[in-house]
Amino acid sequence: MRATEIAQIINAEIIVGKEIAYDLDVETACGSDLMSDVIAFVKERVALLSGLTNPQVLRTADLMDIRLIIFVRGKKPSEEMIQMAREQGIVLMRTHDTMFVACGKLYQAGIKGDS
Amino acid sequence: MIIEYIIPRLDFSAAGKASTDMKHRLTQLGLPPALIKRVAIAMYEAEMNIAIHGDGGRAEIEISKDGITTCFIDHGPGIPDIELAMQEGYSTASEEIRDMGFGAGMGLPNMKKNADELIIQSELNKGTTVQMHFRLPAGEP
Numbered sequence: 001m002r003a004t005e006i007a008q009i010i011n012a013e014i015i016v017g018k019e020i021a022y023d024l025d026v027e028t029a030c031g032s033d034l035m036s037d038v039i040a041f042v043k044e045r046v047a048l049l050s051g052l053t054n055p056q057v058l059r060t061a062d063l064m065d066i067r068l069i070i071f072v073r074g075k076k077p078s079e080e081m082i083q084m085a086r087e088q089g090i091v092l093m094r095t096h097d098t099m100f101v102a103c104g105k106l107y108q109a110g111i112k113g114d115s
Numbered sequence: 116m117i118i119e120y121i122i123p124r125l126d127f128s129a130a131g132k133a134s135t136d137m138k139h140r141l142t143q144l145g146l147p148p149a150l151i152k153r154v155a156i157a158m159y160e161a162e163m164n165i166a167i168h169g170d171g172g173r174a175e176i177e178i179s180k181d182g183i184t185t186c187f188i189d190h191g192p193g194i195p196d197i198e199l200a201m202q203e204g205y206s207t208a209s210e211e212i213r214d215m216g217f218g219a220g221m222g223l224p225n226m227k228k229n230a231d232e233l234i235i236q237s238e239l240n241k242g243t244t245v246q247m248h249f250r251l252p253a254g255e256p
């Protein structure tokens with residue numbers, strides 16, 4: 001599924017990477033606020049949903065080749081994070097849905113878990 | 116070649132920089148992406164542990180024809196029971212640390228999974244040394 005379609009499903013605003021979101025294809029997702037869990041369980045290229053907004057989320061994404069990060073509960077990334085995402089070529093989105101609701105909508109739309 | 120990094124205590128915007136920098140260096144050396152990913156993941160976890168649990172410390176990375184050896188040294192509180200600390204899900208991280216995204220208790224297991232060798236030495240109130248080795252595939256520089 002294109003990242004732009006994902007944005008539509010969860011009513012998300014694309015904060016960084018509008019120009020690459022259309023061509024970014026994501027089939028699986030992982031929702032977590034604990035970065036070592038993401039590192040332990042992510043295998044494929046996934047979308048990461050998180051309520052955590054600190055640079056560690058971007059570092060984890062970089063380590064795990066994650067190209068799409070979705071912040072839930074309306075969380076806003078800092079200017080530093082936006083800059084890091086630009087440099088890393090990562091798409092950042094923000095939705096007002098809670099983690100549970102955002103994951104539920106995406107699952108229903110056909111996005112699968114990663115394990 | 117030996118590279119040294121200082122890892123400040125509880126500095127969440129600096130923590131992770133050593134592994135990011137090493138990832139770029141290893142990429143420039145032309146090493147296989149799968150190996151680079153393992154090194155970067157394991158280093159990141161070791162770095163975060165020093166920043167969070169070890170009171171800050173340093174990392175020494177040696178790259179040679181035998182492979183990559185990383186040594187993470189701190190003079191923090193030490194680990195009372197290493198076997199217990201190695202278990203998936205075991206963590207002493209505080210609520211504040213969990214709010215920063217850490218404390219799943221998966222860091223040491225992630226290091227073990229990604230390194231070819233992991234040696235932990237620790238003494239209470241003296242500090243902890245975590246050494247990891249990554250073999251290079253035959254024929255690499």
Ligand SMILES: Nc1ncnc2c1ncn2[C@@H]1O[C@H](COP(=O)(O)OP(=O)(O)OP(=O)(O)O)[C@@H](O)[C@H]1O
Binds near residue numbers: 167168189191194243
């Ligand atoms: N350098 C260190 N100094 C002192 N204690 C440590 C050190 N590294 C790890 N520990 C102890 O071992 C425990 C387990 O470490 P591990 O990295 O597996 O999990 P964590 O750091 O608590 O959480 P996570 O890594 O998943 O964010 C820690 O909670 C801490 O009690």
Ligand SMILES: [Mg+2]
Binds near residue numbers: 218222
């Ligand atoms: Mg840890």
